[in-house]
Amino acid sequence: MAIPADFSGTAEIRHDWTLDEVNALFALPFNDLLFQAQCIHRQHFDPNYVQVSTLLSIKTGACPEDCKYCPQSARYDTGLEKERLLEIEKVIQRAKEAVATGSTRFCMGAAWRNPKDRDMPYVLEMIKEVKKLGLETCMTLGMLTRDQAIALKQAGLDYYNHNLDTSPEYYGDIITTRTYQDRLDTLQNVRDAGMHVCSGGIVGMGEESDDRSGLLMQLANLEQHPESVPINMLVKVKGTPLDDVEDLDPFEFVRTIAVARILMPKSFVRLSAGREAMNEQMQAMCFMAGANSIFYGCKLLTTSNPDTHEDVMLFKKLGINSKQTREYSDEAHEAALMEEIQDKEAGQAESELFYDATKPVTVLSETTN
16 A cells, blocks of 8 residues: 555554555655655654765676676676775775765675685774774675674674665576575575675666566565665666666656655665766755765776765755765865866776776765665
8 A cells, every 4th residue: 555645644664565565656646755755754864964985896806696787797798807805905095085085884895706715804804994993884795604794793894785686576687696595695694693784776777667666675574674775776887788778767766766765764775876877956856755875986896976076066055964065175175176187087098997996086075875
């Protein structure tokens, strides 16, 4: 049953949504849907606060999985250069720069099917060192065993990201090298270890509307809602099987954000990959629909993202994170612009998909998964 159009009461926290109910929400008139999502959002969050995280690829490329959307898969020729696991010192430098830009959470991603025993000591040390900087920590390393999840928790990891990607019904069309149950098992191992769960999906992969509903229903019907729900718009990368899929209508993406907010009232809903292709008006509608988390920085693992100073300027226009936005100095803004120019000049000689994870990122004053 859809929430009434004149809804202004308290939303019930549920874990028993049906596909018909979720589809009914998607089918609401656009203004009614956004109104309901905004009402629910205001019950649980400051409507003018957006949590900011920074994402760093600590190991790029050569992943054995066959996810059809991913340029890091070793199965596709996307021009992406492989990188080994970053040295701990370089990760810590990036984390310090994240603090300077106002991020409160530092997310580290490795292109693995699952972490190997030889990698775990380095990963655990990264967590401990980043925690010393006062940042929340998040990692995405692929599938986890129960013992690996416990080790990450003991090292101080706050969040673990493992997306469901799409509905169970469409999943086999996108990935064949791991099952949907594998993903659910990893989420359960993370939850049992006492960490927060970051789990969402990708839309615009050629799925049907039922699949978008099915993805959100799966997330909302978990025993405990993910604390962080990233909603990604597919970034089409040449060389991947989805590089010519039809674009998702922008209003359908905003609807997806709004329905996620209604189904999971207390979760942070992250406006994640694909933001670079969204104009300011679309992003503003997503914030109105209940998105309250973004990634800062020019790269999301391997795909592009709006520059940090662009986000700060958008926040200033919308009155979001006003204290942090006021502290964004002219000197820092000028430094950001100069580095952007230098990056673009240097980038002419590199593949657009290549991310040198050892290269300094833009450092600003202050402005969170």
